[in-house]
Amino acid sequence: MSTTTGNETTWDNVFSYHPMPVDLASADGVFLFDTQGERYFDASGGPFAVSMGHGHPRLTKAIAEQLSSYAYVHPMLGNRRRADLCDRIAEVAPKGMRASYLVSGGSEAVETAIKIARQYHVARGNGGKHKIISNYESYHGMTLATMSLSGNPGTTRHYDPMMLQWPKIEQYSDYRKPESLSRDEWGVLVARELEKTILYHSADSVAAYIATPHGCGSDYGVVPPDAYWREIRRICDENDVLFIADEVVTGFGRTGKWFGMDHYSVDPDMIAFAKGVSSSYVPLGGVIVSDVVNEVFNKGVAFVHGFTNGGNALACAVGCAVIEAIREDGLLEAVREREAQLFSYRDRLLAHPNVADVRGWGLFMVLELVKPDPDGKRNFFAPQEQAELKFQAAMLRNGVAMYSTLYGPNRRPVMQRGLPMWIAPAFIISETEMIEMMDRVDRALHQWEQGMTIP
Numbered sequence: 001m002s003t004t005t006g007n008e009t010t011w012d013n014v015f016s017y018h019p020m021p022v023d024l025a026s027a028d029g030v031f032l033f034d035t036q037g038e039r040y041f042d043a044s045g046g047p048f049a050v051s052m053g054h055g056h057p058r059l060t061k062a063i064a065e066q067l068s069s070y071a072y073v074h075p076m077l078g079n080r081r082r083a084d085l086c087d088r089i090a091e092v093a094p095k096g097m098r099a100s101y102l103v104s105g106g107s108e109a110v111e112t113a114i115k116i117a118r119q120y121h122v123a124r125g126n127g128g129k130h131k132i133i134s135n136y137e138s139y140h141g142m143t144l145a146t147m148s149l150s151g152n153p154g155t156t157r158h159y160d161p162m163m164l165q166w167p168k169i170e171q172y173s174d175y176r177k178p179e180s181l182s183r184d185e186w187g188v189l190v191a192r193e194l195e196k197t198i199l200y201h202s203a204d205s206v207a208a209y210i211a212t213p214h215g216c217g218s219d220y221g222v223v224p225p226d227a228y229w230r231e232i233r234r235i236c237d238e239n240d241v242l243f244i245a246d247e248v249v250t251g252f253g254r255t256g257k258w259f260g261m262d263h264y265s266v267d268p269d270m271i272a273f274a275k276g277v278s279s280s281y282v283p284l285g286g287v288i289v290s291d292v293v294n295e296v297f298n299k300g301v302a303f304v305h306g307f308t309n310g311g312n313a314l315a316c317a318v319g320c321a322v323i324e325a326i327r328e329d330g331l332l333e334a335v336r337e338r339e340a341q342l343f344s345y346r347d348r349l350l351a352h353p354n355v356a357d358v359r360g361w362g363l364f365m366v367l368e369l370v371k372p373d374p375d376g377k378r379n380f381f382a383p384q385e386q387a388e389l390k391f392q393a394a395m396l397r398n399g400v401a402m403y404s405t406l407y408g409p410n411r412r413p414v415m416q417r418g419l420p421m422w423i424a425p426a427f428i429i430s431e432t433e434m435i436e437m438m439d440r441v442d443r444a445l446h447q448w449e450q451g452m453t454i455p
């Protein structure tokens, strides 16, 4: 709870909360407004969450209408909204993936997917299969199990004795690719690390492999070639290992298709989703399972799981409205159009000496920021240089709130390569808004680069 003393709001009673010096008053479309009347572009919809923009009429109407009948009922009662949402998800999910299990966020979705994987194998008589392989530098959530999957020592270090010791492999990276190999050849070689790891641990002990289609850690926004996922699929099939795509960020339109994996010729066995499915208006997440996985449970195996708020009627109502809006307002096409506009700034951004790379897909752009080096080598900022803090000051001063800038003043860079900064605006951003936002980003980058002298 914040305390208000006169006009001053303090945050003393909010546990471990260190907000930016921006006191928000309202939000509309792609804009945030503070109590001083300043306007900021919500340049990444928070952490890629607000995909539909703020105050979207369809979404607010759907919530209000649902609220006027009921907001919440016991999960065991026939809550029609849950079925409506699962029907709509089935219509847009990859072929052969129809049933969804609903939860309230991304970490819960990933945790649910790995429990489904475990029960799937147990039900088929393979009780030894329990390990979940994931990627180094990945991020899959903040619960103990999802942190165990996440290969980020920065977030797990205090909890190491509590982490599940599951194997990790290198993810696809263009940066490690030998020049002599094509992306396809390299993709196959990288994927084979999964095969080696399954063999090393024995396929009898491995339940699933989980990965994000959009890369992670310092490889955020590196988009692997089709050959990579085809090889991953082959290895999983041959070893009876389920492939879980963590589409918490990429699901529901962010890449210009319903799911990131829709860009590829193979499908996963499960998709974990959250964020974009409700544009984070109401907490919502879930797991879409393949018909093959579902069949095991349909034969009478009860999934031993459940969260009080999974299938919350308000969340389901807004989820239905998001899917309808994406379809009826042509938002996948809009994302692809704005993607072309966003990435047309690539050369202009790369002209900044501190911008080492610009990559991504859809409305998901990663700027990789480094310290320029006269020899042209990549160099990294030391924490005491406070590069991120100064970057965030420059962006906010120019009316832009970006994901990294929203981490707050206590964050220190942990990435081995550059600082990843994300531009991921809402799908409804207009052409002129994009022009203004990118001009502001460009200006802020100039100011930040000027010797990093901004206080």
Ligand SMILES: Cc1ncc(COP(=O)(O)O)c(C=O)c1O
Binding pocket: 047, 105, 106, 107, 108, 110, 139, 140, 141, 142, 212, 246, 247, 248, 249, 274, 275
């Ligand atoms: C890929 C991925 N998986 C899972 C999560 C966890 O989602 P949540 O914060 O809703 O628990 C996130 C959050 O950013 C994410 O990026």
